Amino acid sequence: MPVRQALGRGDFYVAEANSVAVSQIECWRDWPGRKLVLAGPEGSGKTHLAHVWASESGARILEAASLTVEDVPHLVSGPLCIEDVPAVAGDDRAERALLHLHNLALAEGQTLLLTADRPPSNWGLALPDLASRMNGTPMVSLSEPDDLLLGAVLLKMFADRQIVPAPDAVTYLVRHMHRSFAMAGQIVDALDEAALAQPKGINRPLAIKVLQQLDTLGD
Incomplete structure (x- = not known):
């Protein structure tokens, strides 16, 4: 089945x-x-969360790597979310486009949300003015999940694929998997594929089998 990712506020588990x-x-x-x-x-x-914010603020969501200096004047008409900012590091044209966008947006009284997988000090930006502005931007972090959040994330990933796993399968995964969101995605993908070959769907025995296979690949 196609993945239909739910990105509304009601789909985000706090x-x-x-x-x-x-x-x-x-x-x-x-x-x-x-x-x-x-x-x-x-x-x-x-x-x-970027989509939640965009829904509440009316913001436009853009990929940092897609920015060009020529496009910037046409983008600054409302709040903006710039995704995956570290992707521009070392690309002079992209870094200059982001700097121009940052300066023009704030000069026009707009609001900016910037997403990244690490703090700005570790982005490796080459343009001093851009690095200074990013390092001076307030930051909030998302950390790795606890049991409740990990279980909720797994269930949402299954729901995005229109899959209803057995409850004890999810309980087993939460207790035994490597605790990261990235691993949750790998596990759900692997279980989705493995379930095609058996009529019982995603149950605890299949969860055990797939988790063992992934652990073996990671050794």
């Missing part, structure tokens, strides 16, 4: 690992300097 970030997104009108960096590991919910 737990200790992300509660501060969610709070910051909800009070976006109070961001110092009208900008915020949202940082977190792969699959931690950055894009989901």
Whole structure:
């Protein structure tokens, strides 16, 4: 079945690992300097929260690597979310486009949300003015999940694929898998594929088998 990723506010599970970030997104009108960096590991919910914010603020979502200096004047007509900012590091044209966008957006009174998998000090930006502005941007982080959040993330990933796993399969995965959002994505993908070959769907025995296979590949 095709993946239909649910990105609404009601689909985002709030737990200790992300509660501060969610709070910051909800009070976006109070961001110092009208900008915020949202940082977190792969699959931690950055894009989901970006879409939640875009829905609330009317923001446009753009990929950092797609920016050009020529396009910037046409983009600054409202709040903006720039995804995966570290992707521009070392690309002089892309870095200059982002700097131009940053300066023009704030000069026009707009608000900026920037997403990344790590803090700005580790982005490797070559343009000093851009690095200075990014390092001076307030940041909020998404951390790796606790049991409740990991279980909720797994269930959402299954739901995006229109899959209903056996409850004990999810319980087993939460207790035994490597605790990361990236691994949750790998497991759901592997289980989705493995389930095609058996009539019982995703149950605990299949979860055990797939998790063991992934552990073997990681050795």
